[in-house]
Amino acid sequence: MTRQIIYPEPIEQAISAIESWLESLGKSNVLGQYSLSRRSLALLLLQKDPTLWQTLEQAPQQQQEIEILLTVAQNQLQYPLDLAIAETRQKQARDLEALTIQTTKPAANSFPETLHRLSVNPLTGFPILIVILYFGVYKFVGEFGAGELVDRIEGFFEGQINPVVNQIVAQILPWQPLQDLIGNDYGIITLGIRYATAIVLPVVATYFLMFSLLEDSGYLPRMSLMLDRLFKSIGLSGRAVIPMVLGLGCDTMATMVTRTLETKRERLIATFLLSLAVPCAAQWGVILGLLAQKPAALVVWGGLIMAIFLVMGYLSAKLFPGTSGAFYLEIPPLRLPKLQNILTKTWIRMKWYFWEILPLFIWASVLIWLGKLTGLFDLIIRGIEPFAVAIGMPAETAPVFLYGFFRRDYGAAGLFDIQQQGGLTGNQLVIAAVVLTLFLPCIAQLQIMIKERGLKTTLAMIAFIVPFAFLVGYCVNLSFNLLGVSL
Amino acid sequence: MNALSKVKIGQVQTVAKLGTQETTVRRKLMAMGITPGSSLIVEQRFPSYIVKVGYTRAALDREIAATIFVN
Numbered sequence: 001m002t003r004q005i006i007y008p009e010p011i012e013q014a015i016s017a018i019e020s021w022l023e024s025l026g027k028s029n030v031l032g033q034y035s036l037s038r039r040s041l042a043l044l045l046l047q048k049d050p051t052l053w054q055t056l057e058q059a060p061q062q063q064q065e066i067e068i069l070l071t072v073a074q075n076q077l078q079y080p081l082d083l084a085i086a087e088t089r090q091k092q093a094r095d096l097e098a099l100t101i102q103t104t105k106p107a108a109n110s111f112p113e114t115l116h117r118l119s120v121n122p123l124t125g126f127p128i129l130i131v132i133l134y135f136g137v138y139k140f141v142g143e144f145g146a147g148e149l150v151d152r153i154e155g156f157f158e159g160q161i162n163p164v165v166n167q168i169v170a171q172i173l174p175w176q177p178l179q180d181l182i183g184n185d186y187g188i189i190t191l192g193i194r195y196a197t198a199i200v201l202p203v204v205a206t207y208f209l210m211f212s213l214l215e216d217s218g219y220l221p222r223m224s225l226m227l228d229r230l231f232k233s234i235g236l237s238g239r240a241v242i243p244m245v246l247g248l249g250c251d252t253m254a255t256m257v258t259r260t261l262e263t264k265r266e267r268l269i270a271t272f273l274l275s276l277a278v279p280c281a282a283q284w285g286v287i288l289g290l291l292a293q294k295p296a297a298l299v300v301w302g303g304l305i306m307a308i309f310l311v312m313g314y315l316s317a318k319l320f321p322g323t324s325g326a327f328y329l330e331i332p333p334l335r336l337p338k339l340q341n342i343l344t345k346t347w348i349r350m351k352w353y354f355w356e357i358l359p360l361f362i363w364a365s366v367l368i369w370l371g372k373l374t375g376l377f378d379l380i381i382r383g384i385e386p387f388a389v390a391i392g393m394p395a396e397t398a399p400v401f402l403y404g405f406f407r408r409d410y411g412a413a414g415l416f417d418i419q420q421q422g423g424l425t426g427n428q429l430v431i432a433a434v435v436l437t438l439f440l441p442c443i444a445q446l447q448i449m450i451k452e453r454g455l456k457t458t459l460a461m462i463a464f465i466v467p468f469a470f471l472v473g474y475c476v477n478l479s480f481n482l483l484g485v486s487l
Numbered sequence: 488m489n490a491l492s493k494v495k496i497g498q499v500q501t502v503a504k505l506g507t508q509e510t511t512v513r514r515k516l517m518a519m520g521i522t523p524g525s526s527l528i529v530e531q532r533f534p535s536y537i538v539k540v541g542y543t544r545a546a547l548d549r550e551i552a553a554t555i556f557v558n
């Protein structure tokens with residue numbers, strides 16, 4: 001039972017006007033390439049269809065004529081043309097629905113419905129949100145993925161693979177620098193591939209697993225609506241919740257995802273906050289390990305980073321012109337995820353991500369090797385040393401800041417080594433963890449930032465982030481000393 | 488005519504007017520089925536608006552909700 005939709009009189013008039021106009025154009029009609037009826041073309045034009053509009057730009061004369069026809073139609077209506085068309089269609093659909101569909105009274109108290117209410121009610125929704133983040137992100141990704149799994153796989157590398165590789169390169173390669181390229185402390189296999197498989201892979205695997213679970217259960221849009229107001233105050237909207245939560249897994253991936261944000265301003269603020277104050281799982285995993293024995297230090301670090309995230313977000317929202325993007329989202333029903341789907345999704349994402357970053361890790365090893373071989377690194381490290389001392393750190397922590405740039409967690413892992421030798425106090429650990437978290441994003445994230453936001457914007461952000469990170473470190477050290485705090 | 492911020496929660500309302508000036512927002516609302524003449528129920532206002540339109544549920548921010556008028 002198909003029936004042609006009859007639109008309000010002014011629209012029907014406009015349709016016939018456009019139809020005869022299209023006919024009069026004959027062969028010169030640039031829209032002739034679309035195999036659509038004249039009525040369909042007319043309706044699409046009345047709704048300012050972007051594709052047709054682009055095609056019309058080839059013929060400015062025709063574009064002008066159609067604009068006149070549109071203005072005439074619009075002047076006879078009280079509200080926008082596209083709205084009038086949508087309304088007529090909706091009405092037809094509703095009439096059809098009333099004729100054909102019989103609804104039984106929906107169960108108002110079904111289990112998914114109750115769960116939905118609990119998850120969006122402010123009284124129960126915020127605690128649920130915190131519990132999900134605590135168990136899903138902190139416990140599962142942080143403690144299990146970045147802690148337990150990383151330790152085991154790293155232990156396997158250190159115990160079983162690295163010694164064998166070192167032995168083999170020592171036997172077959174006659175030249176020490178060449179041996180260092182493949183094996184030893186910073187080699188392609190012993191450092192690059194080890195870090196990719198032992199540190200990033202377990203973190204990313206657990207993170208993707210958790211994320212797919214949240215995604216398939218339909219919880220993510222609810223998380224966005226719960227946090228929209230908070231995010232508005234830092235210049236973002238509920239939509240940005242997804243890239244920000246992804247950032248706690250991997251900032252490089254999250255920076256890529258900022259593409260989904262609506263306005264340029266939002267993309268800019270999100271990119272900036274991700275590179276400044278959102279630590280990736282590899283990084284906060286190591287930092288947690290570093291500060292685990294000192295709960296007070298952990299709280300100071302977490303509180304400071306959180307405060308900087310909110311304050312810098314608030315300030316950039318004031319600084320960048322414009323308003324936050326509008327927030328509207330469809331809320332799908334909550335569903336029990338299918339295990340098979342989750343595993344497939346996680347596997348495909350892991351595979352994609354691993355091949356994406358493996359070359360970057362190998363490059364990082366090669367760059368470190370080159371930097372050490374040419375003495376360039378020693379030069380840079382000597383340049384950093386006075387800054388390290390200024391923020392209250394021993395001079396031997398300077399390399400940590402340089403290596404932290406190659407992978408966010410290289411730096412933290414380097415600190416771990418120094419701490420193992422008992423070289424750092426609680427205060428110094430906190431300062432180092434704060435500065436490293438704020439400091440330059442890793443080399444992979446930097447590449448994506450340049451790709452997504454352009455070189456100029458990226459350089460401007462870096463020019464702010466580096467001095468800011470050290471300044472915060474300096475202030476924290478100063479206040480520790482003034483207040484006589486010793487963590 | 489009332490803005491969504493003024494209506495009772497849980498009552499069926501008929502949309503009278505979409506006041507938003509932004510074409511993208513208007514189109515998205517229309518795609519979700521929020522057009523003049525359609526009925527909707529406001530389920531909650533805080534922390535975001537949740538409205539039920541037909542078989543669809545949608546979350547909206549305060550600013551958008553303020554531009555939807557119902558009878």
